[in-house]
Amino acid sequence: MMRTPSSSTQPRALRVTHDGMSLFGVELSLSFSNFRPLPDSHGIRISVHLKDNASGGFLELSQTDTIFDLPSSSFSQKTTVPYRFDHPQILQFRAERIKDESLLVCGSEGIIEEPLATLVCSPVPHHLQFPTGLLISVQIRIPPSNNDYLRLRFVGEHIKSYNNFALGAYFLVVIVSEQRTYLLYKSEVIRTKEAKWASFRIPIQPLESSGSLQVHVMNDNTNNRDSLIGYFVTSMAQLMKGAGSHNTYMLMNASGARRSEKLLLELKSVERDSGPSFFDVMRSGCDLRPSIGIDFTASNGSPLDPKALHFIHPHAGNPYQDSIIANFSPIHLHMRDQRVSLLGFGAKVGPKLEMNNCFQLDPSSEYVLGLRGVIETYRRASLSLQPFGPTQYADVIYHTSQFAKASVRLNMNAFYLQVIFTDGCSNLSPRVVDALVDASFFPMAVLFVLIGSRIVREKEADNTRVLQNHPLKHSDGRVAPRQVALVLSESTGEDGLALIPLMISQWKNMISSISLFPPSSFNPSTKGAIVLSSPCRSGRGFPLLLRPFLQPSLIYLLLFLLQSLHSSKMKVALCLLLVPALASAGFFDDVSGLADGVGNFFGDNFKGVQSLVSGTQKDLEGNVGRVMDLLKGIKQKMPLLEAIANDSQRKTLRQVDGFLQQVTSFSNSVKSGGEQQFNQNKSKWTDMAKSLFETGGLNDIVKLIASQSATTSTCFIAAAVLPVVYLLR
Known part of the structure; x- marks a missing residue:
């Protein structure tokens, strides 16, 4: 027999909300087994609580219905849980014994805590056992709306280059906010005035949560930075009106003036489609493999200087340590194992104090274990090196991208996240841009976390904008086909971490549209477009998977x-x-x-x-x-x-x-x-x-x-x- 709680305790109906592209609504359902009804307490009820990171306490989300006299059953009540990637969310389950239909609590089976990330990333029910032997099964259902995409196709009329370079037009679809621009899609290059680009799909969720959607038509300039042909501003609501005059756009130059009445981009087709979501990727067994890079250049100060960003106090943290804990904790909860690659750059290390821009903080091991291992190794290593310079990120990025490239060759289901903690993007050299563009073709993303007062300087602010502006172009002519780098600072807020799920699903969307491919499919001569080799070579039929x-x-x-x-x-x-x-x-x-x-x-x-x-x-x-x-x-x-x-x-x-x-x-x-x-x-x-x-x-x-x-x-x-x-x- 079961009893439904009063309407005041029933969970709200499932709905997906959006808070800066970071908040998702997921549905939690519970079942139990091994319950032993007793004469004075023959009912069972479970309450679900979510930890408040600000206060450290737990807030009740909902209570299940009460079930009597059954050793195992499923609760009918569902719980809507607000999931955020950028917050370390901990769920608490409290199992209470109920006396009778009066619903008086007369005992407890215990309390269990579990990270929400573990439950969300599990494709099968997750089992939790209480000290008394009671076993509960937790199932998370992801709303199908997370798989909603828009498939669009644009054509251009009278497209022309406004400089001395040959015409090579491509377009970028970007989301523009006060803090950053985010690249959703890059098209192929078309070298005719009447351009007919291939159809493409972009996820709906970030379109619904952002105000401005811009399409930038660029010209592919050989051995030079690509130039803007023109751009226009639109929205999802406008695009959904369909092809025709509603979605025919005259392009504007950088100052907002119209280029020409004949220079047009027209939406030829729009339809709803489905595609991969972050949850699909993680539930398919994707291994999130983070690597931490720490800036030890002289501008951070000496670990022995109380005013330095790296000051090591025996009983207190420092700005770097605090930032690592705050920003890496949510990532750590989504890992399948505890291994973390911990790197440093910009210091003299070793017995001879030789300059090194990519070194392991623990020379005896390639990895450290867990967040605690990261902090302990960082504090220990800081006292054994000499801060130097200049700031150079490329070696650290290339180090991690080697593993990302290898994972594609071996058909591994992994995504690499390079998190760089630095006191400012003070040296954004062409080699760093080359490293980022190389990484964009493989399952990898780079997050720059800026620390200290130097980030407010004009130079650092300019370099931060360059890192997130588009297109990022390699010295050999390739253009990054997707968003690969994000900058997290006091001025941009915390939405950098919140965008990581979008970056992961964006990678999956990019490769799923071209099936399985080897790294050689990325041909530098295509200027960033992806060319797919035949899945089975003609006349031989040898599977590409084995190559x-x-x-x-x-x-x-x-x-x-x-x-x-x-x-x-x-x-x-x-x-x-x-x-x-x-x-x-x-x-x-x-x-x-x-x-x-x-x-x-x-x-x-x-x-x-x-x-x-x-x-x-x-x-x-x-x-x-x-x-x-x-x-x-x-x-x-x-x-x-x-x-x-x-x-x-x-x-x-x-x-x-x-x-x-x-x-x-x-x-x-x-x-x-x-x-x-x-x-x-x-x-x-x-x-x-x-x-x-x-x-x-x-x-x-x-x-x-x-x-x-x-x-x-x-x-x-x-x-x-x-x-x-x-x-x-």
């Missing part, structure tokens, strides 16, 4: 394991079986495809530096561009080329980044100098080409690529013979 497992390092590991076999014949047989598998998986094609990527220019007819001699300004620009494309292609295929290169060629491959920077800089000079400086640049180019191809060794790399492109059978035979010789020797 990441056949990369060089893992192949060598497999060959090493084969040594454990005692039979030489068995070794030979396994090697011969491995070779066609490699060929079918596209291992050799990945290398030979590089020759196609840079065209026939560097094929068999390439005669070295003499092929790059330029007679006109146009030829000079073209030859410089070809070498840039070659270097970008080599950089993209670097792991595979290193696997088949000799020692001399590997030495050249390690210099490719420097070569690319050198040629990119010269390309800018050629274009800015024009015909007036042609003869001078022609002479410089001839010397540079000799330095790169003859002295630097690029000729050997071109021959290596050409040999792979000429015939796959040569690679096939080599790959078959070498492992056999190696294993039988």
